[in-house]
Amino acid sequence: MAKDILFKVYDLRRENPKSLASPPSKITSHRMSKEEWARTGSAASAVVSGPSKVTKSRRKGRKTAKKPIKKAPRTAAGVLRCTLDEVMCLHCGRTGDERECGAKCSREFRKVNFLPSSAIDIRGPGELGYGAWTAPNVTIKKGQWLEEYLGDLRPLPTNLDAAARSSDSLYRIWIPETAIIDAEKAGNWTRFINSSCRPNVKPWGEFVGKRHVVLFQALRDIGPEEELVFQYGAKWFEKAGFLCRCGVSEEAHMPGEKGKGKGNEGEKGEKGGKDKKRKSAKKI
Numbered sequence: 583m584a585k586d587i588l589f590k591v592y593d594l595r596r597e598n599p600k601s602l603a604s605p606p607s608k609i610t611s612h613r614m615s616k617e618e619w620a621r622t623g624s625a626a627s628a629v630v631s632g633p634s635k636v637t638k639s640r641r642k643g644r645k646t647a648k649k650p651i652k653k654a655p656r657t658a659a660g661v662l663r664c665t666l667d668e669v670m671c672l673h674c675g676r677t678g679d680e681r682e683c684g685a686k687c688s689r690e691f692r693k694v695n696f697l698p699s700s701a702i703d704i705r706g707p708g709e710l711g712y713g714a715w716t717a718p719n720v721t722i723k724k725g726q727w728l729e730e731y732l733g734d735l736r737p738l739p740t741n742l743d744a745a746a747r748s749s750d751s752l753y754r755i756w757i758p759e760t761a762i763i764d765a766e767k768a769g770n771w772t773r774f775i776n777s778s779c780r781p782n783v784k785p786w787g788e789f790v791g792k793r794h795v796v797l798f799q800a801l802r803d804i805g806p807e808e809e810l811v812f813q814y815g816a817k818w819f820e821k822a823g824f825l826c827r828c829g830v831s832e833e834a835h836m837p838g839e840k841g842k843g844k845g846n847e848g849e850k851g852e853k854g855g856k857d858k859k860r861k862s863a864k865k866i
């Protein structure tokens with residue numbers, strides 16, 4: 583069961599910590615509502631259980647093929663499990679047999695790579711609300727994996743455009759053909775990362791222990807008491823219906839229009855090069 587507590591937030595000078603009113607809740611693993619998944623009968627959200635069985639029809643003595651049963655996933659692990667054989671685990675580098683590469687890889691990857699929660703402060707409220715900052719004395723090296731984006735796992739809508747319009751949540755990241763991670767009501771500190779046209783971190787869609795994960799990675803060395811920011815992209819701002827107010831340009835702007843020349847140095851991140859096959863995770 584996910585741990586459900588309140589975030590501790592500092593004012594912008596890192597003084598006077600207080601607890602943020604809930605929601606959002608702080609969780610350490612994804613949450614999901616079984617009912618929500620059961621309601622959505624879409625192929626994207628369903629798990630096909632077993633191969634088709636051939637049974638004898640009693641009345642006519644004929645053989646009939648039973649349709650595969652589509653079942654809604656019951657656990658977050660079930661939703662995120664990747665059954666493709668060619669997928670490579672980011673931790674052990676293996677592909678193929680799941681028994682050799684499973685929960686152990688996920689646990690070890692977290693332990694070895696992720697920042698301790700004490701390394702990050704949630705500060706605010708500022709012009710962009712709350713934000714995620716490195717704590718005093720904390721430095722992050724370029725290429726370091728920081729954390730996984732966690733939240734409520736929601737089924738993929740059958741019609742993406744309609745669903746994108748119908749939901750108000752501005753905390754969603756989409757894993758293609760798998761699920762939407764919505765951190766509006768619950769998540770970890772990564773839900774507080776604001777957008778900037780000069781990003782210092784980036785979310786990537788990856789596989790650890792044959793599980794889909796969205797991981798944040800440092801695009802450059804990051805010093806103590808720096809705000810962590812990534813580029814949400816113009817599409818996100820179009821849908822949200824407001825302009826980017828990151829400090830790169832004095833005026834509010836659509837990403838890619840103003841401040842183009844000044845920003846985006848961070849995009850030349852270690853794993854973000856053109857020749858890398860890694861997929862950047864998309865905010866929707």
Ligand SMILES: C[S@@+](CC[C@H](N)C(=O)[O-])C[C@H]1O[C@@H](n2cnc3c(N)ncnc32)[C@H](O)[C@@H]1O
Pocket residue numbers: 710711712713752753773774775776777778822825826827828
């Ligand atoms: C994923 S949340 C980030 C955390 C948020 N600041 C909070 O307090 O919960 C996205 C929201 O932060 C604000 N935001 C983040 N970056 C922004 C930017 N560059 N320009 C304008 N608003 C931004 C918007 O209100 C947006 O809806």
